[in-house]
Amino acid sequence: MTAMNLAYLLSKSAAAYPDHRAIVYGEKTLTFRQLDDRVNQLAAVLKANLSPGDRVAIFSPNRPEILEVMFAVWKAGLVVVPLNFRLHENEVLYILNHSDVAAFFYDGVYQEQVKGMKGNLSASLCICFDQEYENLLGQGKNGVEMAAVNGDDLAWLFYTSGTTGRPKGAMLTHRNLLLMVLSLCTDLYSFSHSDIGLHAAPLSHGSGLYALPLIARGGTQVILESSNFKPERVFELIEKHQVSVLPFLAPTIVKRLTDSVTKKQYKLDSLACILYGGAPMYVEDLKAAIHSFGPIFAQVYGQGECPMTITGLSREQHLLENIEVLSSAGTARTGVEIAIFNPQGNKLPVGQTGEVAVKGDLVMKGYWNDPPATEKAIKNGWLLTGDVGNIDGKGFLYILDRTKDMIISGGNNIYPREVEEVLLQHPYIDELSVFGIPDQEWGEAVCAAIVIKEGQNLSDLEIKEYCKAHLASYKKPSTIHFVETLPKNAYGKIMKKELRAHYSKNFSL
Known part of the structure; x- marks a missing residue:
């Protein structure tokens, strides 16, 4: 089914909004028609050189080519493996070999590191994001047929941060990510054609997942062109492009934006929503952020194993009179069920503390080439998150800590x-x-x-x-x-x- 293919999100918007801006990067702009054309060209090359299901890695600071490769990979029926550009060379090499990538796209700033890796890689294609990449696109023909995929086919290998050992590759399917898009638009923010989102976090992680609803709804994506985060640059781009959404900021970044003395120099009233998650947001920091920006925040609680989609706290729930609710991770999202389990695997009643678990079609398929880790993480259809928490009588989830902490x-x-x-x-x-x-x-x-x-x-x-x-x-x-x-x-x-x-x-x- 081509409609199950994530690449369909782009094709649909390109047909509906061909001349609307899809991507803004510095002085460079791509319309949806131009983005779709480049994706088609690359997909044709990938289809000609790789086999269905092959993995394609991306190692780069934020730039438009990341999104081009992602959608071309899906259009060709392949699996994307985005790598955080801040990872150490040894971590990158481990992930590339563990996922057995067939193609590897990278930014030119890593030219020397990649030279040292090439002898240890099985990838048949190693392409630098410079003229080499443009030459590769020139070999492809527009109009390539979209690969038919099933909902359970792999789309994204999402490697964990590896703070407790070697990173594991969470296998995310086309169904997982399509449901994530629907859930985000239903529960937290109804992305629209008029929205302008600013990616100030890595596209290899949460911000890249938020590219999907923006593409699906025909919105514009502004990409922060520097790998060095500076609050004043974020404010400058918000004012210049009338940004309406800041998708997926880590709490540490929200705090830096809130504490910045330069904020008052910019006009930021176009902002309608700031989505945050990925780590605990302390109540005092959140209160300060709301005082600074207004009640425009929405929280997502999820994991790489269930991306963006376990619980959520909407903008309407971010009112300062709801102090207790501000300390929660919100309520269960559309299409998921949450529960609290004790160490013996028994479900606990309301108010009792134990391990947070989630169930639904948004849960990963398992860990890549790691059945023991999969069996440990998923029990009877429940994904055990490793987080300690409790659920109150109204369904609000309160995360206390990681079990290991x-x-x-x-x-x-x-x-x-x-x-x-x-x-x-x-x-x-x-x-x-x-x-x-x-x-x-x-x-x-x-x-x-x-x-x-x-x-x-x-x-x-x-x-x-x-x-x-x-x-x-x-x-x-x-x-x-x-x-x-x-x-x-x-x-x-x-x-x-x-x-x-x-x-x-x-x-x-």
Whole structure:
């Protein structure tokens, strides 16, 4: 069925809005007709050189060619493997070989790294995004027939960030991603032909998934041309292009936009929605963002294994009088069911805490070439997320932490996020991470790494006294480290594993 093929989203919009702007990148503009033509040319070349189901990798900072390759891959009946451009060379090589890619497209800035990889790659095509890429397009003919696919055919290998080991490739099907598009438009933001979205996050990750509803509805996509994120550049593009949507920003980026002193220099009233997710959004940071930008935020809670689509918190629910709701991840999205399970695999009643699980056609097919990991993650149709949480009587999901991040001290379960939420209310704390370190007496002790706001001072004693006034005694940090920055992975998430390892290294039983 060609209508099940994700490439159909582009073909449909190209027919309906041929002269409408599809992509804006610096001074470069592509209409939907031009984008569709280039995709057809590339799809013809890929079809002639590769076999159905082959994997095609992309390694590049944000640029229009990423979207061209993605849709050409789908049109040719292939599978896309986008790689975060911030990954280390060794991580890139591992993913390329693990997914056994047949073709590899990359940005010219990685020319030297790719030269070193080529002897270890099985890819028959290695194409640089320069004249080599344009020459390849010139070999293709327009009007290539779209590959017929089933809903269960693979479309995207979404590699996890690998903070707990080797990254795993979540197998996302055409059905998964088509349902994701419908769910996003139904539950969180009704993308339209008049929308202008700005990609300020990597297209290889969440922002790239948001390209799909924008393409499907004939909207315009502005691509931030620099790999170095600067709030003032984002504001400049919002004002210049009258951007209406900022799709999928990590909470750390939302905080940087909120805290930027340059914001007041720009006219940003075209913004209708800022979608965020991918990591915990602390209530104090969210309140500050709403005060700064207005109630235009929508939250998505999902994983690479169920992209963008487990629960959501709509713009209407982001009202400052709903403080408790702001600490939630929202309610179950259209087409999914959520539940809480205990370690024995039994479903828990309302209000009880356990592991969050999700079920529905939006859940991945499994992990690429990893049956043991698939069997561990999916039980009786339920995807076990690895997150600890509970669901209240109104259906709102509250995420407490990752199961691996929970601290057990003296037999008590301590959720770092609860401690972090309290500490972030202190006016001098800018950013922090709470985690467990070994303790001879209690098994684990609560440790905090804290970044203080510029120009302020805090002592261990002041932090502990603040916690004493707001937290149960066993939850307050026993060890505090003041740091200039916190380690983050390629997706902007704080690496608690690295912090635990660093501050536990001198411990011995």
